[in-house]
Amino acid sequence: MRAWLAFISASALLNRCLDQQLKEDAGISHLQYEILVRLGAAPGREMRMTALADALYNSKSGLTYQVTQMEKAGLVRRRSCPSDVRAVYACLTEAGQALVERAAPGHVALVRELLIDALSLEQLNTLADGLGKVVRRMLGQETAAAGG
Amino acid sequence: MRAWLAFISASALLNRCLDQQLKEDAGISHLQYEILVRLGAAPGREMRMTALADALYNSKSGLTYQVTQMEKAGLVRRRSCPSDVRAVYACLTEAGQALVERAAPGHVALVRELLIDALSLEQLNTLADGLGKVVRRMLGQETAAAGG
DNA sequence: AGCCCGGTGTTCAAATTTGAACACCGGGCT
């Protein structure tokens, strides 16, 4: 179970550390940063609320809260969908775009320092392959796992 | 950055899934389960509050809250230290011990199913070595990272 | 003995997360 212990420790520490840095650096949480990044990478810089929640493995209500906060801060804007009245798009504003661009270098550098530089290229590839498979398995059998 | 993406995805999914199972299975959160396990493994089934918080990479106030909750549930008991009036020990009660023993098999089985069984022995060793190194590096330079 | 720095665990308010309930709409069926 050495792998498991290392995994949860690394996970907790990395999250804590990155959250800290982003908060000092850009005044946003790691989750808010991820929201900005996803929106920035999406076509038209906008995404459906549900799609965004799924991409971040976050609850719908949690996302509603965060988007509301970020809208107050001017980083994001809500837009309703013309073809489906129920749907809501979250759009990246220019201020949001500017903030990601300002925060990204430091964030990427810290990830590199804490994770990438600690490992060999081979270790990184193994880690990416292995955890990628873990993620695909979990997404494929969420109900099976809950049942058994 | 494939490794990084896989890592945070796996981390979020695993945590969510394990939390879910423990809540259904034993009525406790993943954090509470970890507290019980650490106490169970400690000599005398007790630990200083600060030592416990450090071991779980948790804040002191967060631990105070959780221990209070668990004390109400009868899983844990507070004991003050005779040699240092400031110190407080959290001790595992018999009910707490019984709960871990009841919850552990299912938890371990799920970890095995979701993580261990998805990977080869070689992948597991690489992952344990790599992430272990990451953890040691982070613990060694927490202040350095905050400064740069 | 007296002072002071650093460590201990708790308290508090504010922020965030969680999950259930909700209002509302789309689309398939008759």
Add this chain to the structure above:
DNA sequence: AGCCCGGTGTTCAAATTTGAACACCGGGCT
């Protein structure tokens, strides 16, 4: 057209987390 199932995003209360402030004590120094 009318019904109904399932999906959309939000609201709400309760639980939890966060971080600063706090009260208190230990131990080294004089």
